[in-house]
Amino acid sequence: MTRQSGLPEPKFNITFLVMLIISGLTVLTNALILAGFYFQRKLRNYTNYYIMNIAIADLLVGLIIMPLRSLTFLYGTWIFGHTGTVFFLGFQNTLQSVSVFGVIAICLDRYIATFYPIEHFQRKSIRKATLVNISTWVISFAVWFLVFSVWDLMAPNYTLTPSGLFKPNYSLRKSTVILVSIFRALGPFLMICGLYIRIYLRVRSIGKRPISTGLETKEICKSVAPVRQRENADLAYVSSAQDRDKDIDDVFKNPEGKVTSLGQAISDKPSIPTDNVPDIDVSNDRSRNYRPSMENTSSPRRIIGKSSKADGASMKSQKAMRTLTLIVLAFLATWLPNAVDLMVQTVSKDHYDIMNEIFPVSELFRWVTYCNSLINPIAYAMAQPLIRQTVLRILRCKRSH
Incomplete structure (x- = not known):
């Protein structure tokens, strides 16, 4: 970047100090989040890959954009000339757009998971999350x-x-100001709010029960049905076998006139076909009250396994919804002033310029938007206890397990 000639003398002030503190905290918090992803393998799941992408963009905002912008408070003006302005604004808007598109990606992912859970489960993958992040x-x-x-x-x-x-x-043109306003703030703002409201209403309509519960119940019923069919078939098989036993008893009598057991008779008379004869001791009265035991089937284990998986899916769904809620609230709190600023600039540019001459409203709202990069990592730690615990271990210089 080229400097302008006649660089003014720097004047240290409290505003510049505050900007540097915000910048430092932004770098620190996002660096801790990324370090947590590096050291804690359990954090490297599908949803958190979107968070990692936003954290990278927010880290660069705190590392590059905030310090350069704060220099205008130190020198009272921009000191890097026209070319520096072009590259600075391009890089600034790129990083902020990545952060905004990351929030939209999370909202869209939660929307699909809420309304189309089977398709979402089948198609989600780390590779897909990586491709979406690259596209932002x-x-x-x-x-x-x-x-x-x-x-x-x-x-x-x-x-x-x-x-x-x-x-x-x-x-300098009203048409392009409107286009940029829609692309940069108003469009994402309305999209995020619309998706979140639909997700919230959907979750509220089904109560606190996770969406996966209904699917697991259907799968459990499907797994129980074949067991009951086999049970009925076994009872019918035993009944028919008992009827055949009466005829077989007359064949297998020893010289004393005593009836041997069916198993012994079969072993003594190998010439008698045994393919269709059940291995049941007819001399034992308990065989007439035979009931197939559920303990010998694998269905109960499968049902228990699916129940535990349903509980795990419920916890993951609640964690994802909590994370989404805090991210959306952070976005609304920090981007709403900027959206209002762009609307005023679009509707009445003359009044907008007069207002900024009296008080730098646009500069204030711009820094409020920058603070989104600071609030996001705090929202992640509040929403996910594992992130919070991992960050605390890193600060205490302890290794994650």
Whole structure:
């Protein structure tokens, strides 16, 4: 980046100090989240790969964007010239778009898991999450660097903002301001809110019972049905065998006139066909009250296993919903002011400029948006106890188990 000639003297102030503190906390919290993913294997699941992608973008916001932006409070203006402005704004908007698209990806994933649980279970994979994460970077980079940054480099304008940065070309035309506003804030804001409301209403309509419970119940019924059919078939088989025993008893009598057991008679008379004769001792009266034991089947074990899997699925679903709720709340709290700022700029640009001359509202709202990168990792730790425990182990220099 090239510096302007006649660089002003830096003037240290409390605002610059606050900005540096926010920047440092953003880097620290997101670095701890990423370190937790590295050291704790249990955190490397499908849903958390989306969180990791957002954490990378938020880390870069705190590491690059916040410190450079805070220099305008130290020097009172932007000190890196027009080319520096173009690359800074392109990189800033790319990172923020990756974070926003990451939230949309999580909302869409939860929406599919809520309304189409079987398809979601069959198709989810780490590879799919990785491809979605890569696409958020490709789309963001293509829009902000290949479209708007190239436009500013090819046809530069030298109109300054109150903070000292040069205005991008899209901000000089109402049509492009509306387009950027929809793509950057208003569209994602409405999409995230709409998806979350639909998910919330769906979960509320089915109560606290997880969606997978109904599916597991059907599977349990399907596994029990063949057992009952086999039981009925065995009872019929025993009844028919007992009727045949009366005829067989007359054949296998020893010289004393005593009836031997069917098993002994078969062993003494190998010439008698035995393929269709059940191995039942007819001299034992208990065989007439024979009932197939469920203990000898594998179905109870399978049912118990599915029940435990259903409980595990319920816990994962609740954790994912809690994580989504906190991420969406963080997004609304930090991006709503920016969305309002863009709406005012779109509707009445003259009043917007006058308002910023009196008080730098846009700069304040921009830093509120930056704070989303600080709040996100806090939301992850609040939503997932394992993340919180792993981070505490890292801070205490203890190895994760």
